[in-house]
Amino acid sequence: MSELKVKTMAEFMAEGKEADILFWVGSAGSFDDRAKKITRSFVEIMNKAGVNFGVLGSEESSSGDAAKRSGNEFLFQMQAMMNIEVMNAYNVKRIVTTCPHSYNTLKNEYKGLGGDYKVQHHTEFIAELLSEGKLKVTGDLSGKKITYHDPCYLGRANNVYEIPRELIKSLGVELAEMKRSKRKSFCCGAGGAQMFKDPEKGQQDININRTEEALALKPDIIATGCPFCNTMMTDGVKSVNEGAAQVKDIAELIAENI
Amino acid sequence: MMELSNIIFLIVFVVFISVFVRNFSRIISNIKLGRDIDRSDRKADRWKNMFRVAMGQSKMTRRPVAGILHIIVYVGFLIINIEMIEIIIDGIFGTHRFLSTILSEGLYTFLIGSFEVLAILVLVACVIFLVRRNLIRINRFWNKEMTSWPRTDANLILIFEILLMSAFLIMNATDAMLVANSADHYTISFSDPVSQYFHFLFNGMENSTLILVERFAWWFHIVGILIFMNYVLISKHLHIFFAFPSTYFANLNNLGQFDNLESVTKEVKLMMDPNSDPFAAAPEGSTPPQSFGAKDVTDLNWVQLLNAYSCTECGRCTDNCPANHTGKLLSPRKILMDTRDRITEYVDNKRKGTEDTKSLLGDYITTEELWACTSCNACTDACPIELDPLSIILDMRRYLVMEQSAAPTELNMMFTNVENNGAPWQFPAADRLNWKDE
Numbered sequence: 274m275s276e277l278k279v280k281t282m283a284e285f286m287a288e289g290k291e292a293d294i295l296f297w298v299g300s301a302g303s304f305d306d307r308a309k310k311i312t313r314s315f316v317e318i319m320n321k322a323g324v325n326f327g328v329l330g331s332e333e334s335s336s337g338d339a340a341k342r343s344g345n346e347f348l349f350q351m352q353a354m355m356n357i358e359v360m361n362a363y364n365v366k367r368i369v370t371t372c373p374h375s376y377n378t379l380k381n382e383y384k385g386l387g388g389d390y391k392v393q394h395h396t397e398f399i400a401e402l403l404s405e406g407k408l409k410v411t412g413d414l415s416g417k418k419i420t421y422h423d424p425c426y427l428g429r430a431n432n433v434y435e436i437p438r439e440l441i442k443s444l445g446v447e448l449a450e451m452k453r454s455k456r457k458s459f460c461c462g463a464g465g466a467q468m469f470k471d472p473e474k475g476q477q478d479i480n481i482n483r484t485e486e487a488l489a490l491k492p493d494i495i496a497t498g499c500p501f502c503n504t505m506m507t508d509g510v511k512s513v514n515e516g517a518a519q520v521k522d523i524a525e526l527i528a529e530n531i
Numbered sequence: 532m533m534e535l536s537n538i539i540f541l542i543v544f545v546v547f548i549s550v551f552v553r554n555f556s557r558i559i560s561n562i563k564l565g566r567d568i569d570r571s572d573r574k575a576d577r578w579k580n581m582f583r584v585a586m587g588q589s590k591m592t593r594r595p596v597a598g599i600l601h602i603i604v605y606v607g608f609l610i611i612n613i614e615m616i617e618i619i620i621d622g623i624f625g626t627h628r629f630l631s632t633i634l635s636e637g638l639y640t641f642l643i644g645s646f647e648v649l650a651i652l653v654l655v656a657c658v659i660f661l662v663r664r665n666l667i668r669i670n671r672f673w674n675k676e677m678t679s680w681p682r683t684d685a686n687l688i689l690i691f692e693i694l695l696m697s698a699f700l701i702m703n704a705t706d707a708m709l710v711a712n713s714a715d716h717y718t719i720s721f722s723d724p725v726s727q728y729f730h731f732l733f734n735g736m737e738n739s740t741l742i743l744v745e746r747f748a749w750w751f752h753i754v755g756i757l758i759f760m761n762y763v764l765i766s767k768h769l770h771i772f773f774a775f776p777s778t779y780f781a782n783l784n785n786l787g788q789f790d791n792l793e794s795v796t797k798e799v800k801l802m803m804d805p806n807s808d809p810f811a812a813a814p815e816g817s818t819p820p821q822s823f824g825a826k827d828v829t830d831l832n833w834v835q836l837l838n839a840y841s842c843t844e845c846g847r848c849t850d851n852c853p854a855n856h857t858g859k860l861l862s863p864r865k866i867l868m869d870t871r872d873r874i875t876e877y878v879d880n881k882r883k884g885t886e887d888t889k890s891l892l893g894d895y896i897t898t899e900e901l902w903a904c905t906s907c908n909a910c911t912d913a914c915p916i917e918l919d920p921l922s923i924i925l926d927m928r929r930y931l932v933m934e935q936s937a938a939p940t941e942l943n944m945m946f947t948n949v950e951n952n953g954a955p956w957q958f959p960a961a962d963r964l965n966w967k968d969e
Contacts, residue, residue, distance in 0.1 A: 279967045298963070300954040309966035316967075330964045334953030342906045343942050344824065344928030346792045348949055350799040381788035386796065425907040430787025456912055460853040465906030469955055470941040473903040476858030483853075 277316045281330040282363040292327030295365045297379060299372035300335050301500035307507065308371075308500035314528035315371050315395050321531055322407040326369070332359050338374040341382070343466035350386065353378075357388035367391045369398040371524060373426035373499045374464075380431070394427055396437045396498050396523050403443065412530025415445040419526075420492040422451070422483065422506060423458035424499035437498050440523050444530055449490045459483050461509075463501035484509025488517050495520045540622035540753075547757035554764045558840060561878050565833030566821070570780040577779045580917070585778040590915040594847070597663075600656040604692070607653035608771070611646050611699070618753050628719045640722040647703060647725035654696040657689045664689075671846030674855075676865040681767065681844055688768050695755050702748035704729040705741045714738045717745075773841035774916040780834050781917035786908040789925060794821060824929025827890040828874040831923060838918040839870035848910035848920060854903040861903040863910035863920035869895035870923060892927050901927050902939055 285292050296319070302312040319326055337352030360368075368390045370376050380392035393401075402408040419441055427433045434455045441448050453459040462472065462479030472478055484506055487495045495506050495518050507520045570577075583589045588605065592598035620629040631639045664672050664685060672685070703726035709717035733741060763769055770777075801807045825831050848863040849855050855862050873891045880887040889895075904924045911919050931937045938946070945955045953960050 277967055279964070281964070298966075300956065303963045303966060304954055304956050304958045309969060312966050313969075328964070331960045333963055334960065335949045335955060337949070339945060339955050340949055341789060342925070342928075343938060343945075344925065344930075344932035345938070345946055346795045346823065346929055347799065347933060348946055350791065350795050351802075352949065352953070354799060354803055377785075377787040381785050382791060385791045425905070425909075426787050429908045429912050431785050457851070457909075459856075460905045460907035460909065462853065462905060465904050466942060466945065467905050469945040470902070470939050473854070473859045473861075473899055475854070475860075475903075479853045479857050479905065482857050 277313060278320050279316060280327050281332075282327040282365075283330070283332065285327050286363065291364065293325040294327075294367045294369055295360065295363070296326045296328050297336075297368050297370035297372075297375050298328055298333060299370060299375045299500070301504075302371050303333070305500060305504070307503060311371055311500060311503070311522040311524050314522065315524040317528045318399060318402070318408065318524060318531065322402045324402070324407075327363075329359065329363075334359075336372075336375040336378045338378045339466040339469060341378070342464070349382075353383055353386050353388070357383055357386060360388060360390070365390060367393070369393045369395055371395045371498075371500065371522070373424040373430075374501065377426045377430050394431075394433060394436075394498065396427075396440055397433065399524070399527055400436045400440060403440075408527075408531055410443050410527070410530055413445045414526070414530065417493045418447045418449050418491065419444075419494045419496050420449045420451055420487050420490050421454070422461065422487060422495060422497040422502055423455060424497060424502045425458065425460050425464050427498055428458050429456055437496075437523055440527060441496055444526060449492055451486050451490065453486065459486065461497075461499075461502040461505035463505045468501050468504070480505035480509040481513060484513050488513055492518050494518060494526070496523055496526060497521075498523050534625055537623055537625050543754065544619065544622065544757065547754075547761060551757075551761050551764070554761065557878075558764065558769075561874055562833050562836045562840065564829050564874070564878075565831050565836040566829075568832035568834055570834060573783055576783055577781075580781060580783065581775055581779040584781075584915075584917055585774045588915075590917075593913075593915075597845075600659055603649075603652045603656045604660075607649035607656075607696075608692075611649055611653070611696075613642065614646055614699070615753075615756065618749070622753060627716060628721065631719045631721065643703070644722040644724050647700065647723060650696045650699050651725045654693055654700075657692045657696075661686065661689050661693075671850040674846060674849055674862060674864070676862055676868055677844070677846075681868070684766050684768075685844070687762075688766060691755070691759050691762070695752060695759065698748045698752040698755060700726045700729055701732075702745055702752060705733055705745035705748065708733060708736075709738060709741050709745065712738055712741070714742065717742075767842065767844045770841050770843040770916065773837060777837055777841040777916050777918060780837065782911075782919055782922070786911055790922075792823065792929070794823065822930065823933040824931070825923070825926035826892045826930045826934070828870060828877055830930070831870065831891075831926060835919070835923055835926075836870065836874060838920075838923075839867050839874065841916060842867040842871070842918055844868065845915065847913040847915065848918075851909040851913040853905055853907060853909065859900075859903040860897065861900045863924075865900070866896060866920040866923050867918060892930060896927065898931060898937070901931065 282292060282295065298312055301308040334356055335352050336356065337349035340352065341349035368379055370379065373394060376392055376394045379390060421438060421441055423434065438448060459482065460479060461483055497503055497506060503520055503522055510518055510520060588602050591601050617628065617630045621627060663669050703723050706717060707723045707726065708730055710720050733744060763771060822830060828836065842864065844864055846864050852861065852863055870891060873895050877887060901924055906921060908921060911921050948955055948957050952958060
């Protein structure tokens with residue numbers, strides 16, 4: 274396994290230096306086994322492009338997205354203010370994150386509480402690296418069929434639809450669109466803190482419904498840009514038709530092909 | 532000189548308009564029962580949004596069939612109502628086709644001609660709408676919350692409109708026949724691109740019978756509109772007025788951005804301030820804090836209440852809701868319908884002085900519905916007039932969590948983890964960088 278170059282903001286400070294950008298890893302990216310692989314892939318990309326980034330490490334704490342969306346505004350604002358205090362102390366200006374939930378919260382909801390940052394989703398950031406020539410796609414996945422599942426908190430919530438698709442297309446693959454895509458995209462079932470609880474009773478679980486739609490296209494890979502969507506779709510593929518397709522984050526697809 | 536019929540018209544007109552004004556202002560005061568929310572910012576963007584979404588119908592055509600039919604009815608209704616000016620003046624002063632005396636012949640011809648074309652288009656569109664609802668039985672019109680009244684309401688509106696348009700065309704048809712017969716009083720010819728094809732219905736009638744039919748259609752048309760106006764106030768059809776303020780006062784931020792409760796911010800800042808005195812008395816004149824979140828309609832803000840009155844129950848929100856789609860109880864349309872039903876009940880009880888022990892939470896909306904929401908914003912995106920049922924769901928969750936500590940057990944565990952170790956799972960913060968070496 275390749276050695277990753279990762280420095281914390283505290284280490285930067287101790288050296289009297291500043292990072293250009295803060296990589297917000299997020300709780301899923303830090304602790305969930307599947308999401309940790311996405312984190313590593315994204316760091317590989319940044320290492321390759323020579324990005325001068327820092328992480329908060331043990332000083333990072335939940336963004337508060339799940340708390341807020343389940344109605345615990347107290348806990349959300351406690352989290353937000355603590356995180357803002359830490360980030361402002363490190364003079365953070367730019368943030369990149371692999372989690373659309375953190376992305377949405379940090380970008381839209383922290384600014385009213387004293388945290389004003391330029392926040393990017395990792396797909397936006399990777400696209401920038403590519404267009405600036407700091408990164409080159411060398412691999413070729415042509416012949417593979419990929420479908421892209423829009424994370425709600427990246428798509429509908431923040432209107433980022435095209436950039437992830439452009440990244441996928443840059444790999445030379447066939448991008449097959451589900452009928453419910455972009456603004457009409459169907460949720461994976463994890464948002465609004467559903468990730469942390471059992472679904473209410475119904476005829477079907479939401480992730481199964483979405484996975485069936487994706488698998489109907491017979492893709493080799495279901496790509497997404499969210500650790501929660503990744504979990505839901507991975508579970509979905511397991512119960513609908515195990516092995517029918519891989520579920521991958523765009524960061525992983527890019528990391529494997531640069 | 533005013534004749535008896537003019538006096539009757541004036542009385543009918545004034546009575547219906549006064550009832551309308553009284554009931555309409557009651558609705559406005561009901562909406563004002565909501566908590567305050569500041570939507571006075573970004574005025575230019577708000578006007579733009581209203582022009583684009585409400586007047587321009589920009590979101591309606593996402594479903595092309597319903598969208599185009601709706602635009603026909605909308606444009607038809609707006610334009611044909613110009614005819615109201617003439618009808619009212621004729622009614623009060625006993626003139627006949629007053630506009631023809633002040634407009635150029637060409638313009639009058641054009642106006643009446645276009646009214647007729649629009650009238651027939653509206654009529655046909657309404658028939659298609661009836662067929663879609665009742666014969667094709669499009670799913671979203673048959674969900675659980677679409678019980679007998681909402682279904683009857685929808686059909687009544689369509690039948691009303693069909694009758695009004697028919698009356699208008701019959702009026703013109705018989706009028707033109709009377710002009711051709713050179714009947715007294717009927718001296719103004721006008722263009723009748725549509726109603727001329729309805730002459731066969733009245734062929735062979737005496738002038739006196741034709742006049743009877745013409746007058747009946749005239750009265751039916753104007754009284755019908757006056758009744759319809761008043762009916763709209765107790766119907767889902769209220770969107771014809773409230774679509775405009777709803778889009779003006781809509782949330783213009785990214786859909787993902789939820790409001791930060793200010794009352795909470797104050798408390799959290801106090802908690803985090805090492806110099807604050809936890810035992811300090813509240814400063815004089817300070818208002819006691821409101822409850823957090825919403826239990827009843829009066830805990831919602833006025834935009835949310837305006838939304839409830841604006842919903843025309845088209846069901847696009849529910850049709851796109853992932854929870855509803857997979858058989859859960861939640862239906863965003865029902866959230867808005869419940870809110871309106873409850874505010875109506877709340878105000879009625881107040882007026883009558885009846886004891887009211889009910890609330891929106893529990894008696895109308897159950898916790899099972901609230902916890903099924905994934906906050907995915909499919910509903911708010913789908914709404915053709917940018918109503919926001921999701922904000923009501925969130926405010927009710929806030930009440931459940933912050934006032935009643937009544938979150939599902941798993942979510943309470945998640946809260947505890949975030950409080951203790953800063954992650955929704957039970958991992959220590961010290962392990963946050965472990966991925967680096969795995």
